[in-house]
Ligand code: SF4
């Protein structure tokens with residue numbers, strides 16, 4: 001049946017520390033997240049109850065009254081099936097990390113993991129309600145230091161699922177390496193800088209060398225068909241790494257180690273506060289990275305806040321990348337719009 005919905009309303013779950021939601025997006029704090037199971041505890045998921053609630057969500061979405069989802073960029077009109085199964089799982093159920101990023105909402109809470117999800121996932125597979133045609137994502141804290149991570153990842157690789165892992169890159173994972181070799185795993189690492197001191201300011205740990213070494217090791221396991229699977233992210237953090245020098249150094253490093261996929265985002269708290277009125281110099285940085293990516297045959301992707309910023313963009317793109325002119329205009333906009341004492 002054709003109606004406007006999203007793959008996550010239909011067949012997705014996001015497992016949090018103590019609840020289960022439909023997705024991990026939360027653009028509007030007044031609406032909160034779309035809950036499925038309010039209390040997730042004792043390592044157990046009642047799959048029957050969960051599918052009943054998802055059925056209700058689908059019913060509401062058919063008549064477009066699922067308020068939480070209004071205006072989301074993931075909504076699209078399509079022939080959606082009626083079957084009960086899960087094919088998109090986002091793991092967000094722990095908050096331990098070996099980094100301490102200044103922009104992290106997870107690290108600001110006391111580290112916790114209440115539930116081990118491995119058995120619940122095994123049960124989902126056993127009852128035949130898991131399909132491998134979606135995507136599994138790991139975010140939350142740092143997956144490579146999660147006790148059940150290697151087993152979980154190997155289980156999904158065995159199921160033939162596509163898996164996307166957000167990692168600090170500080171610890172090397174054999175399961176990630178195997179998944180990359182098989183072309184099943186995408187790993188996203190966000191060093192946000194190629195410069196050691198800037199990395200340390202952002203991450204509050206001194207691990208820049210480890211991270212770039214691990215990115216290089218992961219990259220070595222890719223071939224021509226899988227070269228996009230190691231993605232390096234740059235979160236633009238106004239007042240810290242929003243300079244042309246930083247970006248140029250980052251891009252040079254990307255080129256030198258032959259990374260074929262860049263992701264750009266804008267620091268979440270800043271973006272949320274200024275959405276609709278993002279400084280033009282940030283758009284210029286995005287355009288600069290995009291132009292570099294085109295010229296060097298690198299895949300360019302935007303994440304959540306940057307995607308929303310592009311949607312609400314009023315600033316016209318500049319086509320003139322001649323460095324002196326570009327720099328002059330860039331510095332002018334930055335001076336006019338950015339207070340350098342932003343607190344994170
Ligand atoms: S908020 Fe967006 S991504 Fe999340 S379930 Fe609703 S439509 Fe899907």
Ligand code: SF4
Pocket residue numbers: 097098099100101103104105106107140141142167168
């Ligand atoms: S790597 Fe991710 S989870 Fe860890 S501190 Fe940074 S933002 Fe938070």
